[in-house]
Amino acid sequence: MTTLPLITASASLLAAASVLAGHGGNVDVGQRLDIAQAQQTCHSSYDPCVPVTSDVDCANGNGDGPAYTGPVRVIGPDVYNLDDNGNGVGCEAV
Incomplete structure (x- = not known):
């Protein structure tokens, strides 16, 4: 059995990734999301997400x-x- 690392993210990061994926705030569990792109889209000084x-x-x-x-x-x-x-x-x- 292969164990995969648990990845956690803030609600704002998930919302940003969902918007990037074109789903307006709803993320399907199995959907691939470009987390690095979402992190670049949200300014790290604010929560929830504020765009850069x-x-x-x-x-x-x-x-x-x-x-x-x-x-x-x-x-x-x-x-x-x-x-x-x-x-x-x-x-x-x-």
């Missing part, structure tokens, strides 16, 4: 995009300035 792009703004704010997000945990450098009060949560509901 020129700018990301809060969906409830006045930013000009090109990408928008709802509430996120800021778990690294806040390169998109989503956490205006420094409490570790970006794009909080006002």
Whole structure:
């Protein structure tokens, strides 16, 4: 019997991989996903997934995009300035 290593991933990584695979958030267990590509698509400073792009703004704010997000945990450098009060949560509901 062959034992395979257990691979774990965050919900945001799986969601990103699912979007890349064209399934809008639903991942079939047996489906092959390009995890390396998904990791490059999500910025490592945010959870859930925030895309790597020129700018990301809060969906409830006045930013000009090109990408928008709802509430996120800021778990690294806040390169998109989503956490205006420094409490570790970006794009909080006002």
